[in-house]
Amino acid sequence: MSVISHNETKNGPKKAEEKPSLYASHIKVYPQRIAGTFRRIKWLTLYTLLGLYYLVPWIRWDRGPGAPSQAVLIDMPARRAYFFGIEIWPQEVYYLAGILILGAIGLFLATGLAGRVWCGFTCPQTVWTDLFMWVERKIEGSRNKRMKLDAGPLTLEKAAKKISKHAAWIVISIITGGAWIFYYGDAPTMLKEMLTGQASQTVYGFLFLFTATTYLLAGWAREQVCTYMCPWPRFQSAMFDEDTLIVTYEAWRGEPRGKAKTDDKIGDCVDCNLCQNVCPTGVDIRKGSQLECIGCALCIDACNSVMTKLNRPLNLITYDSISNQNARQEGKPERIRLIRPRTVAYMALLTIVGGIMAYGLLERPRVEVNIQRDRSPLFVTLSNGDIRNGYTFKILNMLRRERTFNLTTEYVDNATMTVIGINGRDRKNVTLKVGPDTVGTYRVFVKAPPQSLKAESQNLEFVLRETGAQSHVEVDSTTKFYGPKK
Amino acid sequence: MANVEKDAITGTETTGHEWDGIKELNTPLPKWWLYTFYACILFAIGYWILYPSWPTLHGHWQGLLHYTSRGAFAQDQLKQKAERSVWTDKISSKTVDEIAADPELLNYSIAAGHSIFANNCAPCHGTNGSGNKNFPILADDDWLWGGTLDAIYTTVQYGIRAKNDNTRSDSMPNFGTDEILTPTEINDAAEYVLSLSGKQTDPAAAKKGETVFADNCAACHGDKGQGTHELGAPRLSDGIWLYSGAKSAIVSQITHPKLGVMPAWTGRLSNVEIKEAAVYVHSLGGGQ
Numbered sequence A: 001m002s003v004i005s006h007n008e009t010k011n012g013p014k015k016a017e018e019k020p021s022l023y024a025s026h027i028k029v030y031p032q033r034i035a036g037t038f039r040r041i042k043w044l045t046l047y048t049l050l051g052l053y054y055l056v057p058w059i060r061w062d063r064g065p066g067a068p069s070q071a072v073l074i075d076m077p078a079r080r081a082y083f084f085g086i087e088i089w090p091q092e093v094y095y096l097a098g099i100l101i102l103g104a105i106g107l108f109l110a111t112g113l114a115g116r117v118w119c120g121f122t123c124p125q126t127v128w129t130d131l132f133m134w135v136e137r138k139i140e141g142s143r144n145k146r147m148k149l150d151a152g153p154l155t156l157e158k159a160a161k162k163i164s165k166h167a168a169w170i171v172i173s174i175i176t177g178g179a180w181i182f183y184y185g186d187a188p189t190m191l192k193e194m195l196t197g198q199a200s201q202t203v204y205g206f207l208f209l210f211t212a213t214t215y216l217l218a219g220w221a222r223e224q225v226c227t228y229m230c231p232w233p234r235f236q237s238a239m240f241d242e243d244t245l246i247v248t249y250e251a252w253r254g255e256p257r258g259k260a261k262t263d264d265k266i267g268d269c270v271d272c273n274l275c276q277n278v279c280p281t282g283v284d285i286r287k288g289s290q291l292e293c294i295g296c297a298l299c300i301d302a303c304n305s306v307m308t309k310l311n312r313p314l315n316l317i318t319y320d321s322i323s324n325q326n327a328r329q330e331g332k333p334e335r336i337r338l339i340r341p342r343t344v345a346y347m348a349l350l351t352i353v354g355g356i357m358a359y360g361l362l363e364r365p366r367v368e369v370n371i372q373r374d375r376s377p378l379f380v381t382l383s384n385g386d387i388r389n390g391y392t393f394k395i396l397n398m399l400r401r402e403r404t405f406n407l408t409t410e411y412v413d414n415a416t417m418t419v420i421g422i423n424g425r426d427r428k429n430v431t432l433k434v435g436p437d438t439v440g441t442y443r444v445f446v447k448a449p450p451q452s453l454k455a456e457s458q459n460l461e462f463v464l465r466e467t468g469a470q471s472h473v474e475v476d477s478t479t480k481f482y483g484p485k486k
Numbered sequence B: 001m002a003n004v005e006k007d008a009i010t011g012t013e014t015t016g017h018e019w020d021g022i023k024e025l026n027t028p029l030p031k032w033w034l035y036t037f038y039a040c041i042l043f044a045i046g047y048w049i050l051y052p053s054w055p056t057l058h059g060h061w062q063g064l065l066h067y068t069s070r071g072a073f074a075q076d077q078l079k080q081k082a083e084r085s086v087w088t089d090k091i092s093s094k095t096v097d098e099i100a101a102d103p104e105l106l107n108y109s110i111a112a113g114h115s116i117f118a119n120n121c122a123p124c125h126g127t128n129g130s131g132n133k134n135f136p137i138l139a140d141d142d143w144l145w146g147g148t149l150d151a152i153y154t155t156v157q158y159g160i161r162a163k164n165d166n167t168r169s170d171s172m173p174n175f176g177t178d179e180i181l182t183p184t185e186i187n188d189a190a191e192y193v194l195s196l197s198g199k200q201t202d203p204a205a206a207k208k209g210e211t212v213f214a215d216n217c218a219a220c221h222g223d224k225g226q227g228t229h230e231l232g233a234p235r236l237s238d239g240i241w242l243y244s245g246a247k248s249a250i251v252s253q254i255t256h257p258k259l260g261v262m263p264a265w266t267g268r269l270s271n272v273e274i275k276e277a278a279v280y281v282h283s284l285g286g287g288q
Ligand code: SF4
Pocket: A247, A275, A278, A279, A280, A281, A282, A283, A284, A285, A292, A293, A294, A295, A296, A297, A298, A299, A300
């Protein structure tokens, strides 16, 4: 319903003689500039988010010699991710999954509380589109000037304005695309390489890709990303309930609309259309909650400016919940319910997942063991009848110092180990050294006399203990020990 | 399209389709969608021209870029070779023992040797040296020609009874078919051999066999059957048998021995690859 009426206001009802068109042209939205509380908040978030995005790769973080000194870095070739003091190995990529889960729950919570605040204030699409519109306004002028410019013939002035606008957009896009790449390499080196033409084809390829997507999405696609491409508006209504604060038009107060307050039956809305003119997605909020509305609250600023001028009560368009609006309409006391089963559930989930992640991060032993049992041969009978199994033993040392470990086995009686590359055979315990921030790979053979085997397959436990005073890390890992059929 | 029906509420034409009283509006597709579709068609045509595509009367259209996945693969291989030279140069200048003593080179060689082994050696010796009928297991501690790194390196280089001047070659007389021993003597010798590894035997025959063994076999296999690596003479006193430890198999081996062969890998594999394979094989069971 809303979509159809949206079309109707733009096109007007089609005349019967008109040939039916199979393809509809896009209706351009010309948002008008508006000042107000929410616009100020939007500027602030824009400064903060863009500032963070462009500057964070330049923060240095001393990690000692041989290690990258960039605070936030995803080092693909070395397979490490750094976030200030935290270092993530590929094996710990579940932290990324955890962050995504936290992000999702956080988004659910914010949406449950205050509607599409993410869309309206912090979504990258919104933020960059806002920046691009600011540039557009600086170069082409106000909403009326822009509309006139687009409707008018191609003059030298129009060409100059259009070219400078797109040039400015492309410059911003290049800076945006470039900043993305800085997150994947040492920023100063990358910048130098990119400027001197020495960066790899991959770097230029991605630079082009990110520049092009920024330019197209923020410059051309704009609100169409939100209405056609983004999946989030399609199901965010599942996070809403009647207590969610959303941008609403208080129809009971505004309707019927009218120009002048000549008789008392006319509502507060003067039908000035300002709320629709400022809307970045071209929505008329007076028709109710709509898919295209990104909840940016600029229409609130717009209507409040009108109400101020007319000396009428503010907040004809406002953040309000359906139940609150009903209560107000009926003159009942207002009531904002932030604590609801839904929000409590989201907050509980947020706390639990966040807690698990924080605990995991703090308690990381910074050493992990991977054991691969040889599958072929499953076991070998030695000349004296002993049974031997082979294992590939990997120790992931995630600290920046060399560490020494002591390896022993349990569960299989009289088992002894021989480690390739380490002197001394058939030992009860072996000392293994692993260099700083590396994976130590060892071939370990475990040998046991046939009498020790209780079954064809039985458990064998490797116990790895860090030696030295600094740490008491111990990792136990259970695997299998195979022998001939009993 | 003369009398298109129009929906009263929206003013939009209907398609004329109706289901249970609900009519379908003719809502146009957006223009950008149409242009994206055209762009895809153009892209496809460009792709046909630039890349190999259509069959022609003589082979197929090569594409203006002359791209082939085989060519790209060859280039990748060259690049990989250059990247690996950091390691392969070191390996080529070091002995196998020196390689095994350097943890980094050792790990690299085991990884490289693994794939060389899988491609060249596994058909006979089994994946990871697990052995096959009549082909020795390389993962145990019993070695015909010695299990030191150097001995393995030599064996891989020159093979066994291969077409190579340095090949390892042992021989065992055809005691039966050349009528050096009588069937009874062979039987007794077999009984004695069984006793060497502690198996059930006929003590009387084994006693007689001991003399036969001392006169004919001990020169190579040692007086206690302990074997001689230099001659490739297997140890007979353990539980590991290349051609089965059943008595019939032992008799048959004395009468008309099977003699295994292995190709010389020099010339087929580079010296670096042979070293890597030797280090890998040594790591399978720790060698000797
Ligand atoms: S209707 Fe209001 S809140 Fe919604 S997108 Fe438009 S201006 Fe923003």
